[in-house]
Amino acid sequence: MDKPVGITSHDVVANVRRAARTKRVGHAGTLDPFATGLLVIAVGACTRLLPYVQGEPKVYEALIRFGQETDTDDRTGTVVRHAATPAALGWPVPLPEAIASLTGDVLQVPPAFSAKHVDGHRAYALARRGVEVVLEPVPVAVHRWDVLDRDDNAVRVRITCRGGTYVRALARDLGRALRSAAHCEALRRVSSGAASVDASVSMAALEPGSIADGRVALHAPLAFLAPMAHVPLDAPALEALAHGRSLAATHEGARAALLRDGDVVGIADRVRDQSGARWQPRVVLLNGDA
Numbered sequence: 001m002d003k004p005v006g007i008t009s010h011d012v013v014a015n016v017r018r019a020a021r022t023k024r025v026g027h028a029g030t031l032d033p034f035a036t037g038l039l040v041i042a043v044g045a046c047t048r049l050l051p052y053v054q055g056e057p058k059v060y061e062a063l064i065r066f067g068q069e070t071d072t073d074d075r076t077g078t079v080v081r082h083a084a085t086p087a088a089l090g091w092p093v094p095l096p097e098a099i100a101s102l103t104g105d106v107l108q109v110p111p112a113f114s115a116k117h118v119d120g121h122r123a124y125a126l127a128r129r130g131v132e133v134v135l136e137p138v139p140v141a142v143h144r145w146d147v148l149d150r151d152d153n154a155v156r157v158r159i160t161c162r163g164g165t166y167v168r169a170l171a172r173d174l175g176r177a178l179r180s181a182a183h184c185e186a187l188r189r190v191s192s193g194a195a196s197v198d199a200s201v202s203m204a205a206l207e208p209g210s211i212a213d214g215r216v217a218l219h220a221p222l223a224f225l226a227p228m229a230h231v232p233l234d235a236p237a238l239e240a241l242a243h244g245r246s247l248a249a250t251h252e253g254a255r256a257a258l259l260r261d262g263d264v265v266g267i268a269d270r271v272r273d274q275s276g277a278r279w280q281p282r283v284v285l286l287n288g289d290a
Contacts, residue, residue, distance in 0.1 A: 001039045002200040008033050016041050020211040028053045034076050037189035038197040046221050048283045054193030054226040057160050061188045064171040065154045069181040073111045073168035083181035087152035098177035099145045107137035108169050140165040194224050222264050229253035242286045249277035
């Protein structure tokens with residue numbers, strides 16, 4: 001799905017449920033309401049494949065506005081600090097140098113308004129009640145920044161990063177690295193692993209029943225799974241899988257997608273017993289479940 005601005009990821013899931021006429025819908029990777037772009041959705045039995053969906057690297061396009069820092073690190077928050085823009089300061093730190101300091105393996109303080117847990121509570125829930133939230137830095141990986149456009153007041157960038165990285169926190173930290181202040185004004189996820197927003201469905205196309213009756217087509221899951229062995233099954237192997245029995249491991253790899261006529265019918269991990277290497281099923285999509 002291509003999530004529009006102003007709605008939650010849960011709102012998108014609710015619309016997909018109506019379109020697919022099933023409650024079995026889940027998503028991989030939440031987007032904040034102010035953000036837009038790619039939301040990977042699984043429907044029906046394929047929700048059981050979500051833990052195996054390849055979600056990295058993630059690619060975002062962000063508009064970072066200089067001059068103000070907010071309590072949410074994005075445009076929806078309350079301004080907590082003003083500062084002159086880097087241009088007004090004469091760019092005391094060059095933009096490439098500031099970006100380099102936020103590239104690679106870095107420690108990042110998550111936004112106070114985030115889903116991180118603090119003493120058993122979500123940080124955003126505490127922050128909304130006015131409780132001061134102090135979060136410890138966590139390791140994240142920022143693979144690449146590409147500057148798409150810039151002026152004296154803002155910069156538009158494409159950021160490639162590992163899951164768990166807060167782009168709005170990168171916006172905040174870029175402002176600080178430039179001896180200014182900044183927040184994320186707009187954010188769009190353009191890809192996640194093999195999934196691209198270019199192949200997504202708009203909310204406008206998602207009418208009640210449109211997935212159930214085939215007007216909106218679903219993607220086959222195989223292309224979006226994390227790299228693993230692809231193991232086609234014959235009739236005896238399918239019978240064994242249907243009963244949850246392990247299968248002889250004839251392919252290399254620690255994990256396998258088990259296939260029937262090219263469709264995923266199971267996920268298995270390699271184990272070893274007295275008879276040798278075996279594929280032990282972890283997910284089975286058979287008996288009308290696929």
